[in-house]
Amino acid sequence: MPQYFRDSPESLVPDALAGFAAAHADLVAYHPDHGYFRTRHCAPTRRVGLVSGGGSGHEPLHSGFLGTGMLDASCPGRIFASPHNRQIFEASRAVARPDGVLHIVKNYTGDRINFSIAAERLAHEGIRCARVLIDDDIASDSDDIAVGRRGTGATLIIEKILGAAADEGRGLEDLVALGTDVTRRARSLAVASAAHNTPASGAPAFALPDNILEFGVGIHGERAEGTTPHAPLGKLVETMTDQLLAALPDTAGTRVLALVNGLGSITSLELYGIRHAVAKALDDRGVGLDRSLTGTFVSALDMRGFSLTLFATDAEALRLWDAPARTPAWPL
Amino acid sequence: MSDQPGPKGLTHATVMDWLTRFAATVRSVEPELTALDQKAGDGDFGGNLVTGMDGVRRALDALAAGAGNGERNQRGPDAPLDAAARVFLDDVGGTSGPLFGLLFQELADALGMAADPPGTAALALGTAAGAAAIQRVGEAEVGDKTMVDALVPAARALASCEPTADPAYALHVAAVAAHRGARSTTDLRARRGRASYTGDHARGVPDPGALAVALLFASAHTELTSLDRLPVS
Numbered sequence: 001m002p003q004y005f006r007d008s009p010e011s012l013v014p015d016a017l018a019g020f021a022a023a024h025a026d027l028v029a030y031h032p033d034h035g036y037f038r039t040r041h042c043a044p045t046r047r048v049g050l051v052s053g054g055g056s057g058h059e060p061l062h063s064g065f066l067g068t069g070m071l072d073a074s075c076p077g078r079i080f081a082s083p084h085n086r087q088i089f090e091a092s093r094a095v096a097r098p099d100g101v102l103h104i105v106k107n108y109t110g111d112r113i114n115f116s117i118a119a120e121r122l123a124h125e126g127i128r129c130a131r132v133l134i135d136d137d138i139a140s141d142s143d144d145i146a147v148g149r150r151g152t153g154a155t156l157i158i159e160k161i162l163g164a165a166a167d168e169g170r171g172l173e174d175l176v177a178l179g180t181d182v183t184r185r186a187r188s189l190a191v192a193s194a195a196h197n198t199p200a201s202g203a204p205a206f207a208l209p210d211n212i213l214e215f216g217v218g219i220h221g222e223r224a225e226g227t228t229p230h231a232p233l234g235k236l237v238e239t240m241t242d243q244l245l246a247a248l249p250d251t252a253g254t255r256v257l258a259l260v261n262g263l264g265s266i267t268s269l270e271l272y273g274i275r276h277a278v279a280k281a282l283d284d285r286g287v288g289l290d291r292s293l294t295g296t297f298v299s300a301l302d303m304r305g306f307s308l309t310l311f312a313t314d315a316e317a318l319r320l321w322d323a324p325a326r327t328p329a330w331p332l
Numbered sequence: 333m334s335d336q337p338g339p340k341g342l343t344h345a346t347v348m349d350w351l352t353r354f355a356a357t358v359r360s361v362e363p364e365l366t367a368l369d370q371k372a373g374d375g376d377f378g379g380n381l382v383t384g385m386d387g388v389r390r391a392l393d394a395l396a397a398g399a400g401n402g403e404r405n406q407r408g409p410d411a412p413l414d415a416a417a418r419v420f421l422d423d424v425g426g427t428s429g430p431l432f433g434l435l436f437q438e439l440a441d442a443l444g445m446a447a448d449p450p451g452t453a454a455l456a457l458g459t460a461a462g463a464a465a466i467q468r469v470g471e472a473e474v475g476d477k478t479m480v481d482a483l484v485p486a487a488r489a490l491a492s493c494e495p496t497a498d499p500a501y502a503l504h505v506a507a508v509a510a511h512r513g514a515r516s517t518t519d520l521r522a523r524r525g526r527a528s529y530t531g532d533h534a535r536g537v538p539d540p541g542a543l544a545v546a547l548l549f550a551s552a553h554t555e556l557t558s559l560d561r562l563p564v565s
Contacts, residue, residue, distance in 0.1 A: 085430050086422045113427045116469035120434055121421060124441070146523075 002197050002302070009200040013056045013078060020063060024328040028066045035084070036091035038073040039066040041326070043167040048175055049073065049095035050166055052104040052159060053088060054111055055080040057196075057301045058219060061155060064297075064329025070163035071104075071327075079199060079301070080220045082110030088118035092129065099172045100128025104159055104179070106151030107135040130172050132179030134158055136188040136309065138247045139216025139224055152219050153261050153309035154186035156297050157321075160330070164323035185312040187247040188259075189240050192217045192305025193230065196264060199301070219263070219300040219307075237277040237308070238284075244310045245287065255288035257321065259309035262296035266306050271295065274306055291321055295331060341449025342409045342499055348392055351412050354551035355385035361547065368540040376426055377540045384424040384432065391415035410444035413437075428479060428541045431470060435462035435483070435545075452502040453495035459487040459506070474513075476523040477534060479541035485513035486549055500553065507549035514542035 006012040021030035021037070028037050036053075052062040053075030062074040072095035075083035092101040101122065105115045115131060122129040134151035141149050162179050170178070192214045195205040205221035208214055213236070216224035231239075248254065260275045262268075275294045282289050290313045298307065311317070325332070358365075358381050365378030395406060395415055404411050413436050420433030442458030443450040463483045472478040474485075489509035493502040517539040 084425065089421075110427070113469055114430075117421070117430045117434065120465050120469060121437075124437060 003202055004197070004199055004302075006199070012199055013076070016056070016059075017076060020328070027326070027328055028063065031090070031094070034090035035087040036073055036075045036094070037063045037066055038091065038095055039068070039071065039327075041068050042072055043068065045169040046072075046166050047097050047099040047169050048166050048172050049092065049097050049101040050104060050159070050162060051075070051088065051092050051095060051101050052155070053077065053083045053091070053115075054106055054108075055082060055220070058299055060296075060329035061298045062159070065156065065159050065163075065325075065327045067325065067327030067330070069167055069323055069325030069327070070159055070330060082108065082114045085114045085117035085121070088115055089121045092118060092122055093125070093127065096122075096127050100130070102162065102166075102172060102175050102179070103129065103131040104155065104162065105131055105133050106155055107133050107148055108150065109147055128172055130176045132158060132162070132176060132183065134183050136183065136186045137216075137218070138187050138189050138243060140218070141247070142225075150218055150222075152190065153188040153259050153298050153307045154183060154311065156261075156293075157186055157257065157259060157309065157311050158182050160325065161317055161320045163325060164320035167323065182311070182317065185249060186309060187244045188307050188309040189244055190217050190219070190263065190305060190307035191215050191228075191236065191240070192263060192303050194265075194304035195221050196301035196303040214305070217263075217300075217303070217305060219298060219303075221300060221303065233273060234277050234280065237274060238281045240308050241278065241281040241285065241310070244308065245285065248310060248312050250312070254312045255290045256282065257291040257311040257313050257317075258282070258289060258293075259297070259307075259311070260292065260294040261298050261307045261309065263303040263305040263307065264296065264299040265302040265304045266296075268295070271306065274308070278308060290318055293331070297329070340498055341451045342443060342455070343449055344407050344409050344411065347409045347412045347443070348396070350552040351385075351388055351392060351416055354548050355389050357547050357551050358382055358385045358544070365540045365544065368537055368543070371534070371537045377428055377544075380424055380426045380429045381432070381544055384420050384429050387419040387423055388416045391419050404440075404444065408444060409450055410440040413440035413443060416440075427470070431466045431479065431541075432544075434465040434469065435459075438462035438465055451495075451499045452490065452493050452497045455499055455502060455506075456487070456490035456493065456495070459483070459490050463487045470524060472524040475520060477517045477520040477539045477542075478522075478524050479539065479545050481517045481520075481539060482510040482513040482542035482545035485509040486545065503549055503553040507546060507553045510542075510546035510549045514538055514546045517542050 049072040051073045055077040057079045073091035075087040075091050077083040103115045119129045134155050135149035136154035137150040137152045211230040212227045214224045215228040258278050262271050271294050362378040362382045369375050369377040417433050417436035421430050438461035439458035442454045446454035472480045486506040486509050489505045522534040
């Protein structure tokens with residue numbers, strides 16, 4: 001059985017937070033009393049503080065994207081668990097700008113409630129606060145799921161674009177409108193050939209037979225509705241691309257940005273192979289590939305799989321995407 | 333309603349007693365709340381509530397010793413509720429704990445801003461604001477089998493009282509309404525919260541969060557109204 005390298009299941013997250021803070025001490029500061037990170041550098045032009053967060057186990061999201069051009073604060077929860085409203089409240093209060101704070105929230109019940117409670121507390125203190133809710137995962141797009149699509153890979157794209165826009169001094173409503181529009185134009189889908197291993201027990205979160213893929217898996221090891229035989233990569237990527245393009249609004253003649261994201265234990269070698277297959281699938285369908293990013297950005301502990309996010313670009317989004325950023329994990 | 337002279341406003345002491353009594357009540361019914369939550373939810377509600385109210389008791393002791401939060405009048409009727417709000421918002425896990433914190437926060441604000449001494453109008457305002465905040469956050473409606481099923485009737489009952497009514501009477505009316513609301517959740521299927529994942533397992537079991545809301549108002553009422561002054565409803 002695979003084993004995590006850590007002193008104990010309980011020490012995994014706190015030790016990682018301490019190590020991350022020390023490793024990137026020039027860029028971020030950890031506030032242990034309230035459990036949040038904040039950037040040490042940000043554009044003086046910002047009028048809105050950007051706060052994101054969510055469960056641990058998705059590294060480098062979110063703390064890896066603190067810094068110039070991206071987030072002001074991040075709130076790590078326990079593994080796959082929402083941060084406490086106190087973390088979000090204190091982080092927001094610390095980084096609020098004249099126009100308040102914007103919460104970037106992935107669509108999961110716990111995250112929604114805890115960010116909402118923090119928002120109520122901020123309102124109580126007279127601090128303006130708004131939210132962009134990310135719900136890009138088409139595998140959870142079903143009438144049976146009342147809470148709606150989950151938020152996954154698009155989070156990184158939104159954090160980058162909103163970060164650049166915030167640096168331009170845009171106001172709260174403007175950023176909400178932009179973030180909502182980016183979310184509307186981004187869709188993701190994930191597959192896995194093996195589940196992540198639960199840190200407490202070391203046991204896989206679920207079992208898959210040989211040569212079967214979990215098609216539409218979530219980033220917490222939520223099972224998908226279905227499985228699919230392990231097809232050749234090109235065929236698999238074509239299927240995913242078709243589903244994503246069909247889910248994007250106004251796809252005819254669209255140009256896209258592609259995020260090829262590893263879920264934890266897939267190799268860089270494979271990810272670049274997937275990047276190659278995505279480019280070919282898009283080209284075959286007459287869709288232009290404006291930008292791409294390949295690597296592990298939104299992981300699910302050590303899940304063996306990848307997600308593909310397509311974002312229908314426009315000139316403004318590309319300009320904001322290309323703006324400089326300096327964070328522990330932004331690669332460009 | 334009684335025509336005897338009685339408390340017409342909420343003082344620091346009555347609110348302290350209200351929360352102290354609620355803490356004792358919660359501790360005594362914790363096994364029942366936990367048993368209910370184990371049938372329908374994830375079983376942590378009773379424990380979270382007791383832990384929260386134990387923290388509130390310590391905060392009230394600190395307040396009595398003059399070590400409260402400096403931002404408020406420490407002898408005001410709102411100070412104990414503000415202390416409770418901070419404990420529940422900051423230190424209690426789960427989701428229903430912090431939701432109680434929002435109710436305490438809104439009650440504290442309404443009492444703090446009311447004319448001296450705050451009475452039924454302030455209670456009505458604070459409870460309505462608390463219910464609204466909890467609904468904004470949790471997105472639950474009446475009938476979803478949550479604490480909202482008790483809180484919204486309590487808020488309506490308070491709003492239906494004359495603003496100048498004796499708060500003891502108003503809290504009694506609110507407690508009765510909250511209790512009826514909590515009981516009405518018994519036959520519902522949960523649509524929000526952890527219990528919503530258990531399907532029909534929650535049927536036949538009242539929502540523990542709604543019961544706790546009823547107990548909160550009942551605790552206040554018992555403190556403010558002696559038995560021989562109980563209004564008949």
